[in-house]
Amino acid sequence: MSGVGGFFYGDMFRELLAAGLVVAYAGYCWHKFRQSRQARQPMPPAGAAPVSADANQVWVIYASQSGQAEDIARQTAASLATPRCQTHVCRIDEGWQEKIVGARCVLFIASTYGEGGAPDHAARFVREYLGGEKIIPALRGVRFGVLALGDSSYQSFCAFGRQIDAWLQASGAVREFPRIDVDRLEGKALRNWQKQLTVLGLEARAEISLVQPQYAEWEFEKRECLNPGSPGSPICLVVLRLAGGGTHTWQAGDLVDVLIPEGDGHPRAYSIANLPGEGRIELIVRRHVREDGTLGLASGWLTERALPGDRLSLRIRNNPGFHMQQDLSKPLILIGSGAGIAGLRAHLQARARMLAEAGEKAPQRDAWLFFGERSGRHDHLCQLEIEAWKRSGVLSRVNIAFSRDDPVTPYVQHSLLAQGKEVCDWIAAGAQILICGNARKMAVGVDEALRNLLGAEQVDSLCEAGRIRRDVF
Ligand SMILES: Cc1cc2nc3c(=O)[nH]c(=O)nc-3n(C[C@H](O)[C@H](O)[C@H](O)COP(=O)(O)OP(=O)(O)OC[C@H]3O[C@@H](n4cnc5c(N)ncnc54)[C@H](O)[C@@H]3O)c2cc1C
Ligand SMILES: Cc1cc2nc3c(=O)[nH]c(=O)nc-3n(C[C@H](O)[C@H](O)[C@H](O)COP(=O)(O)O)c2cc1C
Structure with a gap:
């Protein structure tokens, strides 16, 4: 009996042992499987916002004046070959704030413009978030990287990228690698950017490069x-x-x-x-x-x-940041000073050509030039051309502020304010504003005058819609 019983109990013991081993092995496998999944998913840092089902979303957000940061943003997104990863490219003013909840990471690519300022379309973002009280709760705990584009010959090298970097950290986002500053699009920094993306668990398939226009003789x-x-x-x-x-x-x-x-x-x-x-x-x-x-x-x-x-x-x-909208039915306001007549002249020639091509069918054709220089006697740049454009209807109104001759409205910004009511009417009728020339004095004064006339909110909206465009230096 004992033999049978021994055999019986011995068998049962082995079966139980085997079952136990199977269960333990299954448990071990489940544990390993979870571990490996967690390794592939970004670990939310302490204090992180809860990671949602969107944890494979990568957001590439750019601020760009003349298109280079945008180009790199698109290439960065296109180069990402991370499995199951969905990338979105978005301009900084395009309402990404709520969409990034639980994102795997957010990449910012931002160029600096003016004197350490932001590209024009980022004006509202700067006012509301960098200079204001507004916060983005979804940034808390999100991993980020910043690529700052600039030119070290400017005093405030990569200033806007730096500001974004500091603001992201202050918002509780988690910086995974030091900001990368790119001096005049040097290839080394772009390669470093691509290398650092791996720190965020991203794999890149193609190299990011910028096709630089070739010099010719x-x-x-x-x-x-x-x-x-x-x-x-x-x-x-x-x-x-x-x-x-x-x-x-x-x-x-x-x-x-x-x-x-x-x-x-x-x-x-x-x-x-x-x-x-x-x-x-x-x-x-x-x-x-x-x-x-x-x-x-x-x-x-x-x-x-x-x-x-x-x-x-x-x-x-x-230089897309200074292209004209090609709609003749919309009024156009051109503002500039000094050598800034250069960019305005090209636009007026383009407008003259468009009007000539449209012939009799040309719709409304209002264009208004505000220009500033020193004295009417010596500094009336392109006077004959401007008068010819006025006669042919390419320009319907011209206001030239000569600072040495007119103590009441010495500069373009004063002319703008003096004609404020009509300027507002033109803008209400859909006018685009093109500004070219001195960045420090003229562009700052014109910006203040426009904010004075239209309010900050509307000026920011016009910048975002490409209805205020600038080439200032
Ligand atoms: C987008 C854009 C558009 C522009 N469009 C126009 C335009 O249409 N018309 C126009 O006239 N300008 C334009 N400019 C400005 C133009 O690019 C030049 O900056 C300007 O002509 C001065 O260049 P420069 O070589 O003559 O002077 P630089 O020799 O570069 O000197 C300029 C300054 O650089 C410093 N500097 C450089 N080298 C030395 C040195 N060896 N010793 C001492 N100081 C030095 C000094 O501060 C000096 O005042 C534009 C600029 C930009 C960014
Ligand atoms: C008018 C003008 C002003 C600029 N101001 C700065 C500046 O203050 N600091 C800086 O680092 N770079 C400055 N830059 C350099 C740009 O940031 C750099 O050329 C960048 O690659 C432009 O990228 P974007 O095409 O995306 O606008 C300036 C460039 C221009 C044309």
């Missing part, structure tokens, strides 16, 4: 002084011709970067002052005199030293 053809006898610096219309023929294209609002012979290797930007055709580019250049009395390198060469036939390297740069 151009020839200095001639110059004409636009302000003879002016007590200020000479401002010259400079004509350049493509060396060896060929064609290049651009649209009003675009820029060139020039490298002059025997320069310091750093390109200088100039606003293109004409439309493509006949292989020539026209610039309007103010001769820059440095504090020590020496001439600026590029402007000195273009306005004084260059001789016909001298060669320079030049590339044309797309």
